[in-house]
Amino acid sequence: MITNQIGKPANRVDGRAKVTGEAKYAAEFSAPDLTYGFVVSSAIAKGRIKSIDASQALQLDGVLQVFTHENRPGYIWGDKNYQDKDSPPGSPFRPLYDNEVQFSMQPIALVVADTFELARYAASLVKVEYVTQEFDTDFEANIGKAYVPEQYKSNPPPEPWGNPDEALASAAVKIETEYAHPSEHHNPMEMHASTVVWGDGGKMTIYDKVQGVQNSQQYIAKAFALPMEEVHVISPFVGGAFGSGLRPQYQLFLAVLAARELKRSVRVVLTRQQMFSFGHRPKTVQRFALGASTDGKLEAVMHDAFAETSKFEDYSENVVIWPGVLYHCDNVKVSHKLVALDVYTPLDMRAPGGATGIYALECAMDELAYKVGMDPLEFRLKNYSERDQNEDKPFSSKELRECYRQGAEKFGWNKRSKEPRSMREGHNLIGWGMAHGAWEATQKPAAAKAVLSADGKLTVSCATADIGTGTYTVMTQIAADTLGMPLEDVTFKLGDSSLPMSPLEGGSWTVSSVGSAVKAVCDKVGEKLLKLAQQMPGSPLASVTFKDIIFADGQIKLKNNPAQGVAVTDIINQGGFEGIEEDVSNEPDKGQSNYGRYAHSAVFVEVKVDEDLGTVKVTRVVSAIAGGRIMNPKTAKSQILGGVVWGIGMAMEEETVMDNNLGRFMNHDLDKYHVPVNADVHDIDVIFVEENDDIVNPIGAKGLGEIGIVSVAPAIANAVFHATGKRVRDLPITLDKAM
Amino acid sequence: MKDKPQNETAEKHTPFLPPKNTITLTINGVEHRLEVAPWTSLLDLLREHLDLTGTKKGCDHGQCGACTVLLNGKRINSCLTLAVMKDGSEVTTIEGLAKDGELHPVQQAFIDHDAFQCGYCTPGQICSTIGLVNEGKAKTLDDIRDLMSGNICRCGAYNNIVKVVQEALERSQAQ
Numbered sequence: 001m002i003t004n005q006i007g008k009p010a011n012r013v014d015g016r017a018k019v020t021g022e023a024k025y026a027a028e029f030s031a032p033d034l035t036y037g038f039v040v041s042s043a044i045a046k047g048r049i050k051s052i053d054a055s056q057a058l059q060l061d062g063v064l065q066v067f068t069h070e071n072r073p074g075y076i077w078g079d080k081n082y083q084d085k086d087s088p089p090g091s092p093f094r095p096l097y098d099n100e101v102q103f104s105m106q107p108i109a110l111v112v113a114d115t116f117e118l119a120r121y122a123a124s125l126v127k128v129e130y131v132t133q134e135f136d137t138d139f140e141a142n143i144g145k146a147y148v149p150e151q152y153k154s155n156p157p158p159e160p161w162g163n164p165d166e167a168l169a170s171a172a173v174k175i176e177t178e179y180a181h182p183s184e185h186h187n188p189m190e191m192h193a194s195t196v197v198w199g200d201g202g203k204m205t206i207y208d209k210v211q212g213v214q215n216s217q218q219y220i221a222k223a224f225a226l227p228m229e230e231v232h233v234i235s236p237f238v239g240g241a242f243g244s245g246l247r248p249q250y251q252l253f254l255a256v257l258a259a260r261e262l263k264r265s266v267r268v269v270l271t272r273q274q275m276f277s278f279g280h281r282p283k284t285v286q287r288f289a290l291g292a293s294t295d296g297k298l299e300a301v302m303h304d305a306f307a308e309t310s311k312f313e314d315y316s317e318n319v320v321i322w323p324g325v326l327y328h329c330d331n332v333k334v335s336h337k338l339v340a341l342d343v344y345t346p347l348d349m350r351a352p353g354g355a356t357g358i359y360a361l362e363c364a365m366d367e368l369a370y371k372v373g374m375d376p377l378e379f380r381l382k383n384y385s386e387r388d389q390n391e392d393k394p395f396s397s398k399e400l401r402e403c404y405r406q407g408a409e410k411f412g413w414n415k416r417s418k419e420p421r422s423m424r425e426g427h428n429l430i431g432w433g434m435a436h437g438a439w440e441a442t443q444k445p446a447a448a449k450a451v452l453s454a455d456g457k458l459t460v461s462c463a464t465a466d467i468g469t470g471t472y473t474v475m476t477q478i479a480a481d482t483l484g485m486p487l488e489d490v491t492f493k494l495g496d497s498s499l500p501m502s503p504l505e506g507g508s509w510t511v512s513s514v515g516s517a518v519k520a521v522c523d524k525v526g527e528k529l530l531k532l533a534q535q536m537p538g539s540p541l542a543s544v545t546f547k548d549i550i551f552a553d554g555q556i557k558l559k560n561n562p563a564q565g566v567a568v569t570d571i572i573n574q575g576g577f578e579g580i581e582e583d584v585s586n587e588p589d590k591g592q593s594n595y596g597r598y599a600h601s602a603v604f605v606e607v608k609v610d611e612d613l614g615t616v617k618v619t620r621v622v623s624a625i626a627g628g629r630i631m632n633p634k635t636a637k638s639q640i641l642g643g644v645v646w647g648i649g650m651a652m653e654e655e656t657v658m659d660n661n662l663g664r665f666m667n668h669d670l671d672k673y674h675v676p677v678n679a680d681v682h683d684i685d686v687i688f689v690e691e692n693d694d695i696v697n698p699i700g701a702k703g704l705g706e707i708g709i710v711s712v713a714p715a716i717a718n719a720v721f722h723a724t725g726k727r728v729r730d731l732p733i734t735l736d737k738a739m
Numbered sequence: 740m741k742d743k744p745q746n747e748t749a750e751k752h753t754p755f756l757p758p759k760n761t762i763t764l765t766i767n768g769v770e771h772r773l774e775v776a777p778w779t780s781l782l783d784l785l786r787e788h789l790d791l792t793g794t795k796k797g798c799d800h801g802q803c804g805a806c807t808v809l810l811n812g813k814r815i816n817s818c819l820t821l822a823v824m825k826d827g828s829e830v831t832t833i834e835g836l837a838k839d840g841e842l843h844p845v846q847q848a849f850i851d852h853d854a855f856q857c858g859y860c861t862p863g864q865i866c867s868t869i870g871l872v873n874e875g876k877a878k879t880l881d882d883i884r885d886l887m888s889g890n891i892c893r894c895g896a897y898n899n900i901v902k903v904v905q906e907a908l909e910r911s912q913a914q
């Protein structure tokens with residue numbers, strides 16, 4: 001029997017459900033007499049709705065109602081009732097609140113009908129008249145009005161240290177440079193959807209696409225003034241999210257509203273176009289002034305970020321913390337200002353702030369390395385940071401040097417010729433670039449429950465999510481490992497608001513937070529089992545403590561004499577066993593905050609640029625990751641592969657284009673918003689370097705959801721420079737820019 | 740809340756709803772006689788009318804491949820196909836691939852290679868893989884990448900998907 005489950009490349013425990021179509025996503029739960037809601041989206045970016053005429057739609061047989069701000073029931077409309085666990089400071093959007101239009105494609109009506117097709121058709125018959133107002137959607141035109149928000153969404157930017165102005169003035173080598181990336185949209189393959197099942201006595205069961213069922217539960221309870229127990233939110237499978245499900249989206253509110261009014265089950269699924277109507281990675285411009293000595297020692301860093309937000313919420317992310325994490329420098333000054341536009345509020349998108357800040361920083365540092373005439377890797381080694389300078393703390397662990405070493409070796413970095421345009425193959429210019437990166441390794445409070453039943457099966461649960469990250473599998477492994485059981489005997493349940501408390505599934509903290517709770521609750525079951533084993537006649541464990549034993553091969557064994565032990569089945573079968581049920585509510589250790597806790601990465605990239613056409617192909621990527629303990633190398637590798645693919649998208653393809661004449665994102669579908677397809681992705685090598693960390697959390701894992709993306713786009717951009725000699729400073733690097 | 744206007748009194752230019760058609764489709768080996776409105780796509784027929792939700796909707800515009808099914812052995816985008824156009828056809832969806840509880844080798848390979856994360860594009864990728872093997876056009880790695888590019892995987896599982904396709908092609912050649 002396998003005993004040690006952690007670190008094994010187990011297949012996903014939910015794999016079978018996913019390859020057979022049995023896995024059910026939010027729009028796939030059926031209900032008797034289900035009705036369908038179709039959202040009508042605003043055609044203007046700003047103004048007022050003068051009138052909505054739904055009479056034609058309502059004439060159709062089978063159309064049940066058209067909900068608008070005019071006929072929606074009166075709810076409590078205070079801002080607080082619409083805030084969720086991921087709301088930035090400000091006044092959240094309230095669907096159908098009044099006749100004001102705050103952004104293009106704002107939901108302004110919900111048509112409910114017997115069938116999806118009818119609801120869609122009826123929606124096209126709803127006539128809306130608007131009074132338009134002037135709007136600001138032009139980022140560049142409004143950058144002069146950038147402001148420091150009263151309150152940042154997470155932490156304010158770190159305070160300056162040293163004498164950055166003087167140090168910059170006296171530096172032998174300096175550069176000033178500016179980088180930009182556009183708005184991007186998450187576009188998970190599954191569109192946001194909610195199915196509200198109307199049950200006996202008005203009890204609602206809500207299937208929602210979300211990264212936190214308890215967030216949706218709390219949001220609906222507050223917005224509709226319902227007791228929490230009456231709102232049951234379920235989400236067993238999520239077809240990708242990447243941050244788009246961190247906030248409950250408007251289809252949830254509208255589906256609940258319609259179900260309550262009609263006393264019917266309602267399903268609302270957004271269209272792909274409507275997936276561009278809420279939340280995006282904010283467009284950002286970053287300015288750098290960097291100074292170094294002639295031998296490449298970094299002497300001054302100034303980093304100023306300007307990022308998009310909406311007019312109603314101050315969204316911000318950690319864009320400017322990265323110099324203090326990634327480089328040693330004695331003189332640093334950073335700032336982060338917001339540019340408010342008439343758009344929906346931006347939303348955390350895979351590695352929010354990290355993908356943004358590290359992209360620009362790593363390109364700027366590459367420029368500086370060239371200016372001092374140093375190899376980019378050598379430059380980073382020279383300025384290696386041993387402390388988190390933002391907070392002046394040591395790192396809990398940092399095996400970034402090993403990432404450089406193993407990554408460079410695998411890639412063959414030492415065969416690189418430094419000069420741009422110095423490597424070619426036929427009409428292709430070859431470029432090699434690199435970048436490094438980091439992402440926070442955070443642990444949040446989480447709870448878990450474990451039930452060991454009389455048939456020897458263990459069920460562990462927590463209200464977390466699996467958005468493809470492997471939560472089902474890894475939690476099953478942690479539980480099985482803790483109690484020495486085979487995976488088949490363990491079931492992990494998630495995605496149900498009635499389960500023990502979970503933080504939002506995001507920020508790369510699920511393994512550390514929920515995993516630690518799972519381990520703790522299984523340890524409690526183990527302690528109970530030990531007590532029962534000790535009561536057995538002639539127990540070899542009679543006089544030992546929990547520290548003296550291990551769970552392996554379905555037995556409790558003596559640590560120093562594993563031949564001695566008691567089988568768990570014998571404990572269960574001794575009579576009178578009624579099962580064991582344990583709960584824990586787990587908090588991170590306070591001592592953690594004395595350390596900077598980060599996962600690290602080093603990424604090496606080869607591109608081939610067609611000299612005549614400017615087409616760029618990312619032919620090779622080596623991503624070396626220091627992410628603490630790797631729970632499952634198979635699912636872990638998939639997360640990093642996915643991060644690299646996202647980096648390719650960010651560098652080469654993704655851009656939501658704002659038409660400032662209409663105040664509308666124009667390329668709002670998958671035809672015009674390009675994400676990487678199979679043909680865009682070539683060789684990717686993933687390396688996990690060994691990293692032991694017993695500070696970061698009890699299981700030593702740092703989380704891998706975001707570290708995989710952060711250094712990819714800059715490594716590609718730096719490779720394009722190496723290939724072409726041209727610095728493209730605004731993403732994506734389309735062929736017109738690369739030529 | 741306003742009452743729904745009464746149909747009797749409302750002006751009589753009621754928008755026209757076309758009548759339903761009767762069609763026969765063999766879906767996963769089972770013959771279905773269906774009353775279908777002409778505007779119902781094969782995808783919506785499967786998902787909403789027959790509760791075969793294994794076939795996914797990712798765009799409804801032929802831009803993502805999530806809705807790929809096999810129609811008479813060929814892979815098609817079921818969202819771009821009106822059900823009434825396919826009277827008399829045989830449709831195989833993800834639900835029809837496993838036989839007597841045993842997974843189709845391509846399904847098993849998706850699990851073994853971890854060729855997915857969220858699983859939402861997966862039914863489409865699997866049907867597309869089988870369709871690609873049936874077509875017999877893919878000869879090289881680049882062919883595979885090109886011919887699988889109609890199926891977007893936002894989770895980015897492409898490298899592992901390619902391994903599955905390579906294996907499936909080898910298996911079919913060995914037969």
Ligand code: FES
Pocket residue numbers: 795796797798799800801802803804805806807816817818819
């Ligand atoms: S749903 Fe058919 S191609 Fe996207």
Ligand code: FES
Pocket residue numbers: 189239240468854855856857858859860861891892893894895896
């Ligand atoms: S597995 Fe998530 S989109 Fe492919």
